[in-house]
Amino acid sequence: MQGDSFPPPCPVCGSAGQVYKFSQVYVSAITAPADRSPADEALLGSVFGPGAGPVEAAQFAPPAEPAEKPRLPHPDALALALGAAALMGLFLLFNGSPERFWRGLMVVGALGAGYLLFRGRFIFRYARARQAALDAAQRSARAAARWAGAYYCAADRVVFDPARGGCAALEDAPGFLLND
Ligand SMILES: [Zn+2]
Numbered sequence: 001m002q003g004d005s006f007p008p009p010c011p012v013c014g015s016a017g018q019v020y021k022f023s024q025v026y027v028s029a030i031t032a033p034a035d036r037s038p039a040d041e042a043l044l045g046s047v048f049g050p051g052a053g054p055v056e057a058a059q060f061a062p063p064a065e066p067a068e069k070p071r072l073p074h075p076d077a078l079a080l081a082l083g084a085a086a087l088m089g090l091f092l093l094f095n096g097s098p099e100r101f102w103r104g105l106m107v108v109g110a111l112g113a114g115y116l117l118f119r120g121r122f123i124f125r126y127a128r129a130r131q132a133a134l135d136a137a138q139r140s141a142r143a144a145a146r147w148a149g150a151y152y153c154a155a156d157r158v159v160f161d162p163a164r165g166g167c168a169a170l171e172d173a174p175g176f177l178l179n180d
Pocket of ligand 1: 010011012013014015153154155156
């Protein structure tokens with residue numbers, strides 16, 4: 001056992017004999033065999049038995065929220081950029097025809113007025129999407145902290161969190177670490 005010399009007892013069997021830091025199992029498992037310390041090898045042998053592969057190691061990976069959506073620009077920034085592009089386009093298209101240019105300008109102006117009419121709704125949606133992305137990032141950070149503080153009992157194949165209490169089967173580790 002490396003790291004903590006006194007792992008907490010398992011809530012299922014009451015013994016700390018086969019308890020390891022959950023994150024340490026992962027770190028040891030993804031370390032190239034040539035670079036593993038004897039302590040790593042002993043830990044992996046106890047947790048997986050001989051012949052553990054990446055599939056077993058992945059069960060101990062830090063949990064993550066589903067990939068975040070690409071960040072959207074602020075609606076005002078988008079509207080301004082589109083407006084500027086439209087003006088540039090009008091200027092290039094109707095360079096020799098002032099009458100058409102002004103007509104085009106009125107259309108762009110009407111679109112701009114339309115945007116201002118619905119601007120509140122666009123801003124509201126933007127703020128909601130932004131908040132959802134922030135919440136997801138926060139949940140991921142909390143889950144990473146729980147992952148770092150969790151322990152694993154190889155005898156019962158359970159993950160547990162001495163700080164929060166409770167335990168879960170290894171298969172349910174992502175949910176246990178992600179959810180409140
Ligand atoms: Zn146990």
